[in-house]
Amino acid sequence: MAEIPENKVHLVGSWRTEVGDCDTFVHIWEYQRYHGYHASLNAIQHHPDFPAFDAKLKTLINSKRTSLMQEFSFWPTTPPRQLGGLFELRSYTLHPGNLLEWETHWRRGLKARREVMEGVGAWFVQIGELNTVHHLWQFADLEERKVRREQSWSVEGWGETVHKTVPLIQTMKSRILIPCPWSAVA
Template structure:
């Protein structure tokens, strides 16, 4: 049985984020998040059980079946936060955060905190770990009632920001959280917006494309953007990497790269 045309569907788009370190081919963190988009089909035919049909847009009610991959069988989640800072306040914000970050880490675990060098000016990116959504809700409630946190940090930091963004992610099954063997240097955050369908459709191809860079050492940054560019050029001429990327690229919607430096108080640095 197949669905008729002119039907509105909710389609999950999946975002993958990969973080690498400049001095280790073994350090690689991969996170996955699911975002919901609306697709108004005109000539699209889909099996009944692939997506969940919804009424016309004027009566729109969200309805979707999300894949139940390994990341959803574990409650641990990682919140990505990106703050944009007023240019003239960038140094002051980093100084304040360096001095007061312990007020925040008293409530939950900080994984890493970086200043973005390329891929966005006057931005910081940080990752917070939670055992569950319930724990995160409890932490946020406690912070809202913490007078020291509010008076010594939030009341001063918020006016320095132009925007805040966050998203919930999970570690993919083949990635594990650990520290690089050497501190310092450059981290790269690569965000991949993948086609609908989830890891069941493109997971193996994506993993192969990521790990194809490891054996030759192309995923290893060696201290500067110039050396990174050199390794990227070599990777693009390696038949093994090209073949793996070619199989994965058909599932890619968009890609965004950021080079980041860890802040002095970052656990990952």
């Protein structure tokens, strides 16, 4: 479906959860704004192969959650790349009304964090679980993740970012993801 141009959708990546909500898959799709989202849904639902595909897929799915998100302007999503390893998806539910403040601190903090590691992207939910922020990181393995996260604390500005953003957060979640064979970012 993603390869059909009329669907106006780009698959950023697909991953299965290794640690966290097991037996769960995460797919990140880019649409051409809301118009592209609606056009994509319409095109997919009217594709002749869709009813059989949808019927088979529903036999495999226990539950499904969808959010419409926007990427942060200061952290554009990485283009397709194949680096191997694993990914960490970190999700934060903020107290209502704190998104702008969180973004302001993370703009500065990301500069510090980029000295030791590069993220894949960051998004905030506009429709779905509101006040939620997600960011995705890629590592060779869990040991590299540990080392890079420890190195972050020695970079000026990172500790201050954490200190200022933690009070804005209601809940935090971390999942370790393994890319599916067809994932564009893997």
